[in-house]
Amino acid sequence: MKNVVCLFLVLFSVQAFSQIHDPVKWKTSVTKISDTEYELVATATIQGQWHLYSQTVPKDGPVPTSFVFEGNANYLKKGNTKEGTGHEIDDKVFNMRIKYFAKTADFKQRIKVKNNKAFKVNAVVEFMVCNDTQCLPPKEVDLVFDVK
Numbered sequence: 001m002k003n004v005v006c007l008f009l010v011l012f013s014v015q016a017f018s019q020i021h022d023p024v025k026w027k028t029s030v031t032k033i034s035d036t037e038y039e040l041v042a043t044a045t046i047q048g049q050w051h052l053y054s055q056t057v058p059k060d061g062p063v064p065t066s067f068v069f070e071g072n073a074n075y076l077k078k079g080n081t082k083e084g085t086g087h088e089i090d091d092k093v094f095n096m097r098i099k100y101f102a103k104t105a106d107f108k109q110r111i112k113v114k115n116n117k118a119f120k121v122n123a124v125v126e127f128m129v130c131n132d133t134q135c136l137p138p139k140e141v142d143l144v145f146d147v148k
Helices: 002-017
Strands: 024-032 037-046 051-053 066-069 075-083 087-091 096-102 104-113 119-127 139-147
Touching: 024 139, 037 051, 037 096, 037 119, 037 139, 066 104
Parallel strands: none
Antiparallel strands: 024 037, 037 104, 051 096, 066 119, 075 104, 087 096, 119 139
């Protein structure tokens, strides 16, 4: 019986210390600009003291946020993905000036539709987050935008 209790305590303590951090949640929306133009919006909600890096990060810095939109016959991409203002700091860890986002970040991509039928745009966002004591490895998340 003593061994079972010890085993349970060891397993419980390992579980308590091996929490997986997932500090960024993504949400998508679509805004109609005109009869032929839409804006795809990816919104990141960032927990606590974590921060998400910009799409434009100097060489040898952290992994920048990037989007890959899967092409299909229903739309054409217009320009590059735009991002909000964010914060710029002189980062002591990477020893460079870096733009990042705290709490929330919006990324917007304009598209031109080729017809009037509803369709989905699939995309993948790759990003990296850090706080004052650690950085998490880059992560990829699938996004889906419903264009109606």
